[in-house]
Amino acid sequence: MTWIGGAAPHGGRRMGALDRHLTESVHDLLAHDDRLRGVAVDVRFDGGVAHLGGDLRDGKELLLVRRLIGRLAGVLAVWSRVRVGGREPVILDLGSGEIKQYPPNIGVDRRPATGVDVRADLTDGLPFADRSADAIFAVHVLEHLIDYLPLVDECHRVLRPDGVLHVLSPWWRYVNAVADPTHVRLLDVQTIKGICARPGSPLRWYPLHAGCDGASVFGDLAPLAEQEPGPDDAHLARFFD
Numbered sequence: 001m002t003w004i005g006g007a008a009p010h011g012g013r014r015m016g017a018l019d020r021h022l023t024e025s026v027h028d029l030l031a032h033d034d035r036l037r038g039v040a041v042d043v044r045f046d047g048g049v050a051h052l053g054g055d056l057r058d059g060k061e062l063l064l065v066r067r068l069i070g071r072l073a074g075v076l077a078v079w080s081r082v083r084v085g086g087r088e089p090v091i092l093d094l095g096s097g098e099i100k101q102y103p104p105n106i107g108v109d110r111r112p113a114t115g116v117d118v119r120a121d122l123t124d125g126l127p128f129a130d131r132s133a134d135a136i137f138a139v140h141v142l143e144h145l146i147d148y149l150p151l152v153d154e155c156h157r158v159l160r161p162d163g164v165l166h167v168l169s170p171w172w173r174y175v176n177a178v179a180d181p182t183h184v185r186l187l188d189v190q191t192i193k194g195i196c197a198r199p200g201s202p203l204r205w206y207p208l209h210a211g212c213d214g215a216s217v218f219g220d221l222a223p224l225a226e227q228e229p230g231p232d233d234a235h236l237a238r239f240f241d
């Protein structure tokens with residue numbers, strides 16, 4: 001098959017080697033970067049996604065770890081289930097079905113399944129209080145919704161100020177994006193850019209990370225307060241045209 005306009009998805013052998021390389025790079029970072037000295041965080045990679053665990057002192061420390069690991073070439077996203085200040089995080093897993101990204105997450109879906117803790121139709125909003133979640137996973141969800149922006153806005157409402165929305169959807173040029181007849185929207189990395197700053201919308205996002213592996217689009221987005229400054233051009237140039 002010829003891949004037009006982007007790289008082919010990494011094969012299992014190459015991705016495994018890349019994960020090992022990234023793991024070694026992070027271990028070097030934790031051992032030799034004075035800013036991370038004494039930070040109690042565990043890091044593993046799976047398919048180019050960094051998974052963070054452990055205990056951190058506060059949200060600023062978690063943001064620093066995310067930022068430094070996210071700068072490494074080859075990292076597609078930085079996901080975490082880290083205890084901050086001794087508190088277990090509240091993480092929502094939208095459209096979870098039977099499989100949650102982390103078992104303790106709160107699975108949200110309209111149909112009953114083993115991984116569903118709260119039944120709700122995502123098109124009707126999220127049945128959670130303002131600023132009540134530390135992270136929200138929208139993994140293989142947005143492509144199933146004709147209008148997913150109201151759901152994105154709901155995530156903005158529910159996330160705490162230092163929270164993160166994790167988006168993962170099929171890349172529009174990958175065959176799986178169109179092979180599933182229940183997919184009604186196509187996404188690209190540039191779509192993530194459009195979500196972050198929509199004309200006419202007061203709700204903005206800061207892209208902590210965005211990427212594409214030739215099969216899927218990844219986005220790690222932090223909600224911005226109304227008067228909070230957005231990313232500068234140098235930061236945006238890392239991810240977007």
